[in-house]
Amino acid sequence: MKQQQSSRSITVILVVVLVACMLLSIRLGAVSISLSEMQSAFSRYFTTPDTVTLNERIFMTIRLPRAFLCVLVGASLAVGGTLMQALFRNPIVEPGLIGTSSGAAFGAAMYFALGAMFKFDTGVWTLPIAAGAGALLSTILVYILSLSGQTKKNSIVVLLLVGMAVNALFMSGVGFFSYIARDPQARSITFWGLGNLSGADWTVIKVVCVSTFGCITVAMRYAKDLNALMLGDDEAMLLGVNLKGLKVTILLINVVMIAVVTAFAGVISFVGLIVPHMLRAVKGADNRFLIPNSALLGGILLTLADLLARMLLRPAELPVGIVTSVIGVPIFIYLLRRTKYII
Amino acid sequence: MKHLIGIFIASSLLLSCGRFGKKDEKQEQSERIVCISKQYNEIIYALGAEEDIVAADISSTYPPQIKELPTVGYHRALSTEGILAAKPTLILHDNNIGPEHVVQQITALKIPTKVFGKYNGDIRGTDSLIREMGAYFHKERAADSLCAILDKDMEQVLEKAKQYGDTQRVLVIHYGRASNVYLIMTAKSTAARMLAWAGGRMAVDGARGMKQMSPEVIAASDPDVILLTDFGYDRLGSLEKVKALPGIAGTKAATNNRIYRVEEHDLVYMGPRTGKVAARLQKLLHDETAAK
Amino acid sequence: MITVKNITYKTGDNTLVDDISVEFKPGIVNLIVGPNGAGKSTLIKMLSGQMKETSGMVMYGGKPLGVYTLRELAKSRALLSQNMELAFSARVSEVVMMGRYPHFSERPTTSDLQACDEAMKYADIAYLKDRDYTTLSGGEKQRVQFARVLAQIWYPEPNKCRYLLLDEPLAYLDVYYQHQLMQQIKLLRSDTLVVVGVVHDLNIAAKYGESISMIHRGKLLLTGTPESVFTEANIKEVYGVEAEILVNKGKPYICF
Numbered sequence: 001m002k003q004q005q006s007s008r009s010i011t012v013i014l015v016v017v018l019v020a021c022m023l024l025s026i027r028l029g030a031v032s033i034s035l036s037e038m039q040s041a042f043s044r045y046f047t048t049p050d051t052v053t054l055n056e057r058i059f060m061t062i063r064l065p066r067a068f069l070c071v072l073v074g075a076s077l078a079v080g081g082t083l084m085q086a087l088f089r090n091p092i093v094e095p096g097l098i099g100t101s102s103g104a105a106f107g108a109a110m111y112f113a114l115g116a117m118f119k120f121d122t123g124v125w126t127l128p129i130a131a132g133a134g135a136l137l138s139t140i141l142v143y144i145l146s147l148s149g150q151t152k153k154n155s156i157v158v159l160l161l162v163g164m165a166v167n168a169l170f171m172s173g174v175g176f177f178s179y180i181a182r183d184p185q186a187r188s189i190t191f192w193g194l195g196n197l198s199g200a201d202w203t204v205i206k207v208v209c210v211s212t213f214g215c216i217t218v219a220m221r222y223a224k225d226l227n228a229l230m231l232g233d234d235e236a237m238l239l240g241v242n243l244k245g246l247k248v249t250i251l252l253i254n255v256v257m258i259a260v261v262t263a264f265a266g267v268i269s270f271v272g273l274i275v276p277h278m279l280r281a282v283k284g285a286d287n288r289f290l291i292p293n294s295a296l297l298g299g300i301l302l303t304l305a306d307l308l309a310r311m312l313l314r315p316a317e318l319p320v321g322i323v324t325s326v327i328g329v330p331i332f333i334y335l336l337r338r339t340k341y342i343i
Numbered sequence: 344m345k346h347l348i349g350i351f352i353a354s355s356l357l358l359s360c361g362r363f364g365k366k367d368e369k370q371e372q373s374e375r376i377v378c379i380s381k382q383y384n385e386i387i388y389a390l391g392a393e394e395d396i397v398a399a400d401i402s403s404t405y406p407p408q409i410k411e412l413p414t415v416g417y418h419r420a421l422s423t424e425g426i427l428a429a430k431p432t433l434i435l436h437d438n439n440i441g442p443e444h445v446v447q448q449i450t451a452l453k454i455p456t457k458v459f460g461k462y463n464g465d466i467r468g469t470d471s472l473i474r475e476m477g478a479y480f481h482k483e484r485a486a487d488s489l490c491a492i493l494d495k496d497m498e499q500v501l502e503k504a505k506q507y508g509d510t511q512r513v514l515v516i517h518y519g520r521a522s523n524v525y526l527i528m529t530a531k532s533t534a535a536r537m538l539a540w541a542g543g544r545m546a547v548d549g550a551r552g553m554k555q556m557s558p559e560v561i562a563a564s565d566p567d568v569i570l571l572t573d574f575g576y577d578r579l580g581s582l583e584k585v586k587a588l589p590g591i592a593g594t595k596a597a598t599n600n601r602i603y604r605v606e607e608h609d610l611v612y613m614g615p616r617t618g619k620v621a622a623r624l625q626k627l628l629h630d631e632t633a634a635k
Numbered sequence: 636m637i638t639v640k641n642i643t644y645k646t647g648d649n650t651l652v653d654d655i656s657v658e659f660k661p662g663i664v665n666l667i668v669g670p671n672g673a674g675k676s677t678l679i680k681m682l683s684g685q686m687k688e689t690s691g692m693v694m695y696g697g698k699p700l701g702v703y704t705l706r707e708l709a710k711s712r713a714l715l716s717q718n719m720e721l722a723f724s725a726r727v728s729e730v731v732m733m734g735r736y737p738h739f740s741e742r743p744t745t746s747d748l749q750a751c752d753e754a755m756k757y758a759d760i761a762y763l764k765d766r767d768y769t770t771l772s773g774g775e776k777q778r779v780q781f782a783r784v785l786a787q788i789w790y791p792e793p794n795k796c797r798y799l800l801l802d803e804p805l806a807y808l809d810v811y812y813q814h815q816l817m818q819q820i821k822l823l824r825s826d827t828l829v830v831v832g833v834v835h836d837l838n839i840a841a842k843y844g845e846s847i848s849m850i851h852r853g854k855l856l857l858t859g860t861p862e863s864v865f866t867e868a869n870i871k872e873v874y875g876v877e878a879e880i881l882v883n884k885g886k887p888y889i890c891f
Contacts, residue, residue, distance in 0.1 A: 240709030
């Protein structure tokens, strides 16, 4: 009972901090928008859209969706990390490990370098579609290749190693495309590969919202099974866990979440790696606690990182992936040094 | 590894780009133009119409005083709020801006944008662009005189070129090199046209304006003259170092010390100074004493 | 009751378990012995459902193993092995609670909490309750695993057997705890609990086993009381060593 109380109070704290961070991120930006403009934006945007001023429109169509996108992307990345670490029973795993983000990067790079050659163009949706297709392709490739020829079982170690190999393959594909691309296109590939949240609009929010909340809801149903997996595959099975179903479902959830957010926000590293670590250091490895709270903490971290990314070089923007790496590396090393892990 | 590169890029951005964080000194102005095109920017300054320009992209480097303006960053990696922070009443661009969603956001916000006409990449086309821009900014007389100077400069260059022919084969190395692979301007580039006027021709061809080439191809092309743009040349620091590069060492250009530094912004687009640039190139190619 | 009918397990050309038929009754401690590679572990893994037999059938209470869902099975069958890994830090009480996972869906009920408390008391580890499992010694970890396995099948169910399987669980325990664990298992005996275990140490088997099955090269040699199984001739045949059988506190004692 005491335990439940303490984990509930952590959740409450995280919710409060998240709301505070969102307010901060809505308040600050290259364009200064006053509080009264924000208020009037809400009332007028829906009632009398013709009278909306530029600042009010900037607030409603750029600033606000971006704040929401930050939270959703951060939540997806962090939950993806939690799920992958639980599934692989390994604390240094991140969601990109099974090829998802490198596949997305590959799809995006192909779009930048060769997009003009192919006659498919659906406007803003072309890039996300290309990235999503790449993510799916690479993940399926990893999964099929890791089904070992002899036993047809999905060994975790083999999956990890195949993931590394396929990652290397797709990243060299990205390298190839940036090499053959013209200078501006190559710059686009680099910038996309470093993550950016400026593409937020309400349609994007709807799509990401469905994937994030849907996946987290499904993941929560498997939290207990993932806990049992801590004991090992055999022990989990003896506790009634359907191993194959669990693995396939968790991998699928991860692909959907990561492919969607990577498609809209580019490759953002370290959030998925450090968030589960931070929470585990506070309150153990119970996935029923980790999954919802890593969504909150992931949202907080990415909101803060994006705030820095927007403010540091104002009025230009840093890619947010650079900020998450710069912040993430020291935190990760600190956590690694103070925690004893069996790897 | 990827993260290390990211950190490196971030810190070098922060250290090198003094242009970020320039103060906006035109706060009170009612007409506010953000111009995201190196070519437009140079013409606007030449017309004397720069008063309303409040911010520019980071690739616009001519004339030097444009670097005093606040910048909105790289033209392919713009941020909507970054542009809007300059409170533009107009955004000028030449259709080479990105990412795509930023363009969409700007359109959705109904910020006025303008693209001037697309003309041929020759002197007549450049004249037309200068005149169109002159008319737009009500600087018709300045435009006329810019065109007159440009035309006159060009006349002289072309006249002289007749006596030289296009015997000189020139290799233009853009930007620098990465692990001994060079980014070369080909016969399809703007620079190739300027060099043709000056009485030279490109040592290499390619499907697009720029091409990555290995040292072997460079050596085989054996150019009479090598032009290296400012960034790459300055990084190496001296002629001796450039001459020692693989592929370049041993070429006629290296043997005869005919390797010259050129400004990137002179060669990648046409503008009011193009006649003078061509004249300078002509001197480099054909007048040994002047080149020294 | 566990009934084993003609089960065989083959991988490639090797037959690890060869046509074994045997019954394990509730209320007594059934132990399986045999030399290395005889097929003991394969047999117990087929009993637990971890491995699928090539032919033959394992039946729990008269029904083939295959008709039970994983979850149903998990509610009445638990296995204690020598696997003590835990991927991340967790408190001992949480590890023991994992044994109750098959019984609840969202939150543990009071009876689940009670089962854990009682199992921990029974296994003598209540004092470790709030410790981080990963910081325990090998022996302590094994006793926590025992408590987890007990919690899994703590409550008897009407008209149904529970099954406690042991897959060489004594490996990391020193002599004192080996005997303590076997004693605790023996004291669990009930009409609704089937205990089947693989043990390595013949004297432990002789001391705590009530029905001994001796297997050799994948085949069942014989099943019977310790006195009938542990004879000088059987030991010689199966283990290839000369042994003398003494009597210690009424049980056979094998002296090599």
